[in-house]
Amino acid sequence: MHSKRLCLLALFLGGCIAGYLLLGARGNWAFVLPFRGNKLIALLLVAIAVSTATVLFQTITQNRILTPAIMGFDALYVLIVTILVYLLGGQVFLQLPAVGQFVFNTTLMLVAALALFGSLLTRARGDLMRMILTGIIFAVLFRAITDFLQRMIDPNEYAVIQISSYARFARIEVELLAIASVLTCAALIATWRMRHRLDVLALGPDAAINLGENPQRGMFQALIIIAVLVSVSTALVGPMAFMGLLVVSLAHMITPTASHAVLLPSAALISAITLVGGQFVLERVLGLSTPLIVVVDVVGGGVFLILLMRGKRR
Amino acid sequence: MIIVTDLSHKIGTAPILQDINMTLEKGGVTALIGPNGAGKSTLLSLIARLVPIQTGRITVDDLTIGACPTDVLARTLAILPQVIDTAPLLSVRELVGFGRYPYHKGRPTAEDHAKVDYALETFQLTPLADRRLETLSGGQRQRAQVAMTFAQDTDYILLDEPLNNLDIAASRSLMAILRDLAATHSRTIVIVLHDINYAAAYADQIVAMKSGQIVATGSPEAIVTDRLLQDVFQTDPKVHCLNGKMMVQV
Numbered sequence: 001m002h003s004k005r006l007c008l009l010a011l012f013l014g015g016c017i018a019g020y021l022l023l024g025a026r027g028n029w030a031f032v033l034p035f036r037g038n039k040l041i042a043l044l045l046v047a048i049a050v051s052t053a054t055v056l057f058q059t060i061t062q063n064r065i066l067t068p069a070i071m072g073f074d075a076l077y078v079l080i081v082t083i084l085v086y087l088l089g090g091q092v093f094l095q096l097p098a099v100g101q102f103v104f105n106t107t108l109m110l111v112a113a114l115a116l117f118g119s120l121l122t123r124a125r126g127d128l129m130r131m132i133l134t135g136i137i138f139a140v141l142f143r144a145i146t147d148f149l150q151r152m153i154d155p156n157e158y159a160v161i162q163i164s165s166y167a168r169f170a171r172i173e174v175e176l177l178a179i180a181s182v183l184t185c186a187a188l189i190a191t192w193r194m195r196h197r198l199d200v201l202a203l204g205p206d207a208a209i210n211l212g213e214n215p216q217r218g219m220f221q222a223l224i225i226i227a228v229l230v231s232v233s234t235a236l237v238g239p240m241a242f243m244g245l246l247v248v249s250l251a252h253m254i255t256p257t258a259s260h261a262v263l264l265p266s267a268a269l270i271s272a273i274t275l276v277g278g279q280f281v282l283e284r285v286l287g288l289s290t291p292l293i294v295v296v297d298v299v300g301g302g303v304f305l306i307l308l309m310r311g312k313r314r
Numbered sequence: 315m316i317i318v319t320d321l322s323h324k325i326g327t328a329p330i331l332q333d334i335n336m337t338l339e340k341g342g343v344t345a346l347i348g349p350n351g352a353g354k355s356t357l358l359s360l361i362a363r364l365v366p367i368q369t370g371r372i373t374v375d376d377l378t379i380g381a382c383p384t385d386v387l388a389r390t391l392a393i394l395p396q397v398i399d400t401a402p403l404l405s406v407r408e409l410v411g412f413g414r415y416p417y418h419k420g421r422p423t424a425e426d427h428a429k430v431d432y433a434l435e436t437f438q439l440t441p442l443a444d445r446r447l448e449t450l451s452g453g454q455r456q457r458a459q460v461a462m463t464f465a466q467d468t469d470y471i472l473l474d475e476p477l478n479n480l481d482i483a484a485s486r487s488l489m490a491i492l493r494d495l496a497a498t499h500s501r502t503i504v505i506v507l508h509d510i511n512y513a514a515a516y517a518d519q520i521v522a523m524k525s526g527q528i529v530a531t532g533s534p535e536a537i538v539t540d541r542l543l544q545d546v547f548q549t550d551p552k553v554h555c556l557n558g559k560m561m562v563q564v
């Protein structure tokens with residue numbers, strides 16, 4: 001039953017991709033296709049990174065409301081970029097090779113995420129309200145510090161931050177895309193190899209230990225993958241508060257299962273359909289310039305509120 | 315053989331277990347009894363490495379808890395904790411199937427499927443096999459959890475109040491299955507029981523705990539007496555002997 005639904009989702013995504021690449025292209029195909037192709041790859045990378053990071057996070061925290069974005073992971077990445085620009089100066093920062101810059105940011109992100117969230121997730125496990133509160137406080141704090149630093153940076157350098165953390169598909173460097181693809185693929189392979197262990201970890205720490213899995217180790221591995229995936233998506237399009245929640249909630253509705261072998265691809269397909277299809281409809285069909293993220297966040301925010309009101313944790 | 319040596323445990327500064335020494339021979343049903351808060355669950359959690367050991371030492375056969383690889387232990391010892399949070403969206407068959415995970419690590423063989431079917435059959439869950447756990451009654455869900463522990467097929471089985479939510483038929487049938495496992499497959503079963511009558515009727519040996527200490531160990535005839543119940547539980551029910559089995563009048 002699930003494999004049929006996955007096939008349908010894949011077909012639908014294929015349609016979205018074809019429409020996005022081909023429809024309304026006027027003039028020189030040799031110019032249009034590579035341009036759109038790069039944008040498409042970026043959209044797909046972001047979509048899969050966000051959905052996978054969200055599934056991983058929900059599995060290790062055993063709930064269906066929290067996501068990395070709600071817990072402030074995206075804000076943490078922007079803060080790290082801001083601190084670097086502040087310390088090094090925008091010009092120095094820009095002169096670093098794009099790949100080196102990105103790898104450096106991601107490494108810092110990894111360390112910070114493990115330090116901040118590693119102990120929180122161990123201690124506050126099962127205490128949803130405490131996690132939500134801490135997450136909100138983290139996110140607000142990260143944004144406040146980011147804001148403060150950005151005010152102290154002169155406007156030219158501020159533009160550097162916007163370029164490196166809110167690219168919003170406007171300007172995608174091929175080089176960045178290549179390294180982002182490599183990192184995402186590595187993270188996805190690691191996640192896929194963990195899929196059976198994730199099924200066990202989702203049963204809760206006691207059951208996982210009884211079955212011979214170490215929940216602590218699983219959680220740290222998942223946090224590392226999440227940090228990499230959030231770095232990729234934030235570097236490419238900037239923070240997206242509720243996108244992960246939206247697509248994973250949809251995946252739970254369309255393919256209701258506890259098996260990560262189904263849930264991971266299902267969430268990734270739905271996420272890709274949301275981004276590619278949404279971008280296609282907004283850009284080509286409606287001709288709107290509203291950023292897609294805004295629309296997705298409004299809908300996703302609604303879902304967050306509904307889930308919170310219904311008190312449906314799992 | 316499970317050997318517990320000089321085991322003490324604290325939460326914060328509160329002592330939960332003090333100097334526990336206990337040897338459980340291989341094969342047989344041991345019932346752990348004692349008032350609420352005596353430390354029974356804590357003791358089982360420590361043996362099953364759900365909680366790290368603070369002081370003392372526990373060995374199961376030649377495996378030292380805390381030092382041996384956790385996935386090796388998962389093929390030797392299984393625990394059914396008192397409080398279980400079940401993941402959503404699982405069917406009964408999927409849950410019982412997890413009992414085989416220590417052997418197949420996600421890639422079940424025909425043998426694993428057969429053992430799951432056998433566990434479902436044993437606990438009369440076959441008609442419910444494809445139902446979601448959240449659609450079952452508390453007792454049916456408890457039976458599914460016990461079936462998963464059974465499917466894990468280990469020499470040592472620790473059960474923390476497994477009779478919770480079970481009706482008299484399911485309780486008696488579970489106890490009979492445990493007896494059979496101990497008698498014919500020389501499995502070692504440690505079970506926390508609140509109903510002394512079940513302990514007296516089905517256990518080979520009873521261990522009585524109170525305030526973090528073991529106060530008595532022995533056969534049901536030796537343990538289930540007016541004096542000991544008075545001493546351990548601070549209440550005075552009458553004990554009768556019926557057909558050689560001790561019975562507490564409630």
Ligand SMILES: Nc1ncnc2c1ncn2[C@@H]1O[C@H](COP(=O)(O)OP(=O)(O)O)[C@@H](O)[C@H]1O
Binds near residue numbers: 325
């Ligand atoms: N997280 C905790 N913090 C403080 N005390 C605890 C905690 N968990 C259990 N205890 C205490 O440990 C004692 C033993 O608990 P437990 O092993 O669950 O008892 P039993 O299973 O025999 O009813 C109890 O007195 C209980 O109050």
Ligand SMILES: [Mg+2]
Binds near residue numbers: 354355356396474
């Ligand atoms: Mg208990």
